Amino acid sequence: MNWKAHVKACIFDLDGVIVDTAKYHFQAWRNLAKGFGFSFDETFNEKLKGVSRADSLTLILDVAGIELSQEDFNNALIKKNYEYLGLIQDMDKREILPGVLRYLTILVKNEIPLALGSASKNARSILETLELLDFFDFISDGNSVKKGKPHPETFLACSKYFGLDPSECIVFEDSIKGIKAAKNGGFQSVGIGNKETLSLAEDCYLGFDGKHPQQLSSLFNQTTS
Numbered sequence: 001m002n003w004k005a006h007v008k009a010c011i012f013d014l015d016g017v018i019v020d021t022a023k024y025h026f027q028a029w030r031n032l033a034k035g036f037g038f039s040f041d042e043t044f045n046e047k048l049k050g051v052s053r054a055d056s057l058t059l060i061l062d063v064a065g066i067e068l069s070q071e072d073f074n075n076a077l078i079k080k081n082y083e084y085l086g087l088i089q090d091m092d093k094r095e096i097l098p099g100v101l102r103y104l105t106i107l108v109k110n111e112i113p114l115a116l117g118s119a120s121k122n123a124r125s126i127l128e129t130l131e132l133l134d135f136f137d138f139i140s141d142g143n144s145v146k147k148g149k150p151h152p153e154t155f156l157a158c159s160k161y162f163g164l165d166p167s168e169c170i171v172f173e174d175s176i177k178g179i180k181a182a183k184n185g186g187f188q189s190v191g192i193g194n195k196e197t198l199s200l201a202e203d204c205y206l207g208f209d210g211k212h213p214q215q216l217s218s219l220f221n222q223t224t225s
């Protein structure tokens, strides 16, 4: 099957798909929560993946049973982002996840339009740091989107930009909320990570190493047969 006949556009999440910044978000949130006398583990962290900065803090405070004034809430967001930016300040393109650069290069060579669909307000500067900005035709991120994942707005902005139906676009996501956002918007999705965690996705890869976009044909075989 000619994969290019089906794959009209690809939409990539950033944190946990293109680069392993997810671990830095986790570290920064955990340190902030520690300051409130609350600790959380990787299982709880799954709930924060793909969630905006403010919504992540609300989730943490709810579970910790802590109430903050608006001013303290805003200061906590600044503090978390300050620590996060410190953790990623020495990051460079060596931190691009294995196989990603090759995969993006194949897509671009085959003239498949690419978009970034990330909850992060730092997305554009991270792509610049990784020297990946030129791969993307459109960026939908935490600065442009009002309704975060699992609402599909992040991805719908991308399909709208390309003038495509969501069903013609493939979303690559590492978070449960991101996969739900793809589903809610009518997109095909490939989970990046654990199959059990991302069971709602049409397909799941542990990563992009050894993967080729022609394998995306299997998504369309499933839906057309």
Ligand code: B16
Residues within 6 Å of the ligand: 013, 014, 015, 016, 022, 025, 048, 049, 050, 051, 052, 053, 056, 081, 117, 118, 119, 120, 121, 122, 123, 142, 175
């Ligand atoms: P920032 P993604 C998301 O990025 C992260 O998964 C999530 O942990 C983070 O809270 C969110 O971005 C906001 O990031 O604080 O940089 O604006 O996975 O949607 O690319």
Ligand code: MG
Residues within 6 Å of the ligand: 013, 014, 015, 016, 017, 049, 050, 173, 174, 175, 178
């Ligand atoms: Mg992510």
